[in-house]
Amino acid sequence: MTRPFLGFGLGLRTEHYTHVLQHKPDVDWFEIISENYMVPGGKPLHYLDQIRRDYPIVMHGVSMSIGSTDPLNLDYLKNLKQLIERVQPRWISDHLCWTGVNRTNSHDLLPLPYNEETIRHVVEQIKQVQDYLGQRILVENLSSYVTYKDSEMTEWDFIDEIVQRADCYLLLDINNIFVSAHNHHFDPLDYINAMDGARVMQFHLAGHSYHDDMIIDTHDHDVCDPVWSLYQVALKKFGAVSTMIERDDHIPAFPELRRELAIAEGIAARVLNPQQRKIRPAKPQSEEVIYGLTA
Numbered sequence: 198m199t200r201p202f203l204g205f206g207l208g209l210r211t212e213h214y215t216h217v218l219q220h221k222p223d224v225d226w227f228e229i230i231s232e233n234y235m236v237p238g239g240k241p242l243h244y245l246d247q248i249r250r251d252y253p254i255v256m257h258g259v260s261m262s263i264g265s266t267d268p269l270n271l272d273y274l275k276n277l278k279q280l281i282e283r284v285q286p287r288w289i290s291d292h293l294c295w296t297g298v299n300r301t302n303s304h305d306l307l308p309l310p311y312n313e314e315t316i317r318h319v320v321e322q323i324k325q326v327q328d329y330l331g332q333r334i335l336v337e338n339l340s341s342y343v344t345y346k347d348s349e350m351t352e353w354d355f356i357d358e359i360v361q362r363a364d365c366y367l368l369l370d371i372n373n374i375f376v377s378a379h380n381h382h383f384d385p386l387d388y389i390n391a392m393d394g395a396r397v398m399q400f401h402l403a404g405h406s407y408h409d410d411m412i413i414d415t416h417d418h419d420v421c422d423p424v425w426s427l428y429q430v431a432l433k434k435f436g437a438v439s440t441m442i443e444r445d446d447h448i449p450a451f452p453e454l455r456r457e458l459a460i461a462e463g464i465a466a467r468v469l470n471p472q473q474r475k476i477r478p479a480k481p482q483s484e485e486v487i488y489g490l491t492a
């Protein structure tokens with residue numbers, strides 16, 4: 198079993214466009230928010246066209262609404278496919294959620310009830326998307342603040358069942374596991390230990406905020422120590438997995454984010470064996486490098 202390993206990346210944010218172009222920082226890859234580039238012309242595409250010459254790109258969406266009972270939005274998928282053809286990303290991802298119903302967009306990533314009926318529906322939706330795009334996609338686990346009385350299983354069993362049946366990949370957000378574990382009182386290690394490593398293609402790391410007894414997934418702080426500890430556990434279990442830090446508010450100067458990314462690199466250097474640590478595959482012109490999964 199093998200997976201492509203891109204190394205250590207950051208979310209590409211408008212605040213950093215000029216820094217990235219001028220300084221070509223030592224970052225292995227960037228993740229873009231797909232919707233920010235799904236408009237003809239404009240500054241974001243102008244910068245992305247240049248940055249993608251120097252860095253591998255992955256695309257991360259927030260609007261597919263794969264779990265909604267609405268039919269799939271074919272206009273959205275058409276625009277997404279056009280962007281894929283332009284950017285040539287290493288892979289694309291979106292969230293295992295719904296964002297609206299009856300064509301009303303909540304602009305929020307809403308959790309699903311964990312039951313067989315939902316699994317069947319979401320699997321069918323993912324298969325349709327993969328058929329249309331001609332490639333497997335990654336689905337990301339959410340952070341959540343509510344549960345459904347119709348849920349019949351754990352979140353990790355629900356996700357594992359979906360990725361197996363849909364034959365897709367998983368973008369495992371380590372911070373989201375930590376946030377949901379706190380909010381819903383489960384052990385995050387149970388979650389990580391239940392995941393099938395063959396399906397885990399990427400990690401997200403991020404910061405969060407405490408609001409009374411809840412944690413909100415705000416992406417406006419540094420990654421906290423307990424999330425770094427979980428990241429270490431995940432690396433030990435899954436081996437080398439492409440890792441990136443999401444920062445969407447209180448965005449610091451690029452060098453500061455780069456220093457935070459170095460913490461992830463340091464943990465990986467301690468956890469992974471030398472063969473797995475042969476990282477840095479990668480500028481777009483280079484050959485894809487494949488790494489073994491076993492730690």
Ligand SMILES: [Fe+2]
Pocket residue numbers: 337370373401443
């Ligand atoms: Fe995430």
